[in-house]
Amino acid sequence: MSYEPPTPPANLPTEIVNTLNESGPEQLRDVATYSEALAEHKEREARLEESADQEGVEERPDDLPDDIPAKATITIKEINDNRYYYWQWREGDTVTSKYKGPVNPDE
DSSP: OOSSOOOOOTTSOHHHHHHHHTSOHHHHHHHHHHHHHHHHHHHHHHHHHHHHHHHOSOOOOTTOOTTSOTTOEEEEEEETTEEEEEEEEEETTEEEEEEEEEOOTTO
16 A cells, blocks of 8 residues: 555546545545445436336236326235225325226135
8 A cells, every 4th residue: 555645536526635635534434435325326326217218118018907007016905804906106206096806816
């Protein structure tokens, strides 16, 4: 290990370099851990966005009613000891459900 301080990357803003140079070793390690986690998060978000763009319009399943979005999934809800299928999808911050039919006990 060199006794000389490391050279910061050329594309790192001066304000950040100055802040890092004024920080102690423990705080620098915290910054390094946070930076790695943040970079992974942003890369994952970019991959998800890219894959969503590439998927485009999904094919609609044959049994999907016209008023149900293609992204809907089927969930089972139990009400009074009876089980029912519901279509379920997210609309903004809310989850919307629509009745599909009873669960066949023979399945």
